[in-house]
Amino acid sequence: MQISRQYESRRKFRLTNPFTNPCLIYRTAPAPNRLRRGAVLIELAVCLPVLTMIVLMAIEATALTFARQAMVQTAYEAAVVAVRREATNSDAISAARAVTNGRMLDDVTLVFQPADISSVPRGALVTVTASVKGSSARRLGSRLLSVDTVSASATMVKE
Secondary structure (H helix, E strand, C coil), X not given: CHHHHHHHHCCEEEEECCCCCCCEEEEECCCCHHHHHHHHHHHHHHHHHHHHHHHHHHXXXXXXXXXXXXXXXXXXXXXXXXXXXXXXXXXXXHHHHHHHHHCXXXXXXXXXXXXXXXXXXXXXXXXXXXXXXXXXHCCCCCCCCCCCEEEEEEEEECC
C-alpha cells in the first residue's frame, strides 16, 4: 500500500479498469480552474466572431430568399392580370402592388414585354419581370452577401 499513498500524495485518482478488475489505473488530477477559464476565454474570443458572422449571413440569405419568392409571386400575379382581355398596364401594376405591399417590399420595378399589354393580340406571349434592389430586400441593412438585384419573370399567353 505504500505505492498507493505515494500516488495519493501527488493528487492522483485511483480508477478501476472495467475489463480487468484487479488492475488499477492512475490518472492525473484535472487542471486548476483558473487555467481552464483562460482556455475557455480564448476559445470564445476566437469562435464568437465566426459564429456571429454565420448567423448574420444566414439571416441575410433568408431575407433575400424571401424577396426572391415575393418577386416570383409578384410577377405571376401581374402576368395573370396582364393576359386577361381588355387588361391594361395599370391593372397589372395594381395587382403587383397588392402582393408587394403585403410582403413589405418597396421600390419594386415591373417591366412588361411588350410594353403596352392592351394592344397585344390574343395568343401572343406576355412577359412580366419584377425586380427589387438588394438593399430594399435586406433586413439587416448590411452587405454581407453581394446581391444587387433580386428579380423573377413570368410568361403567359394572352387570352
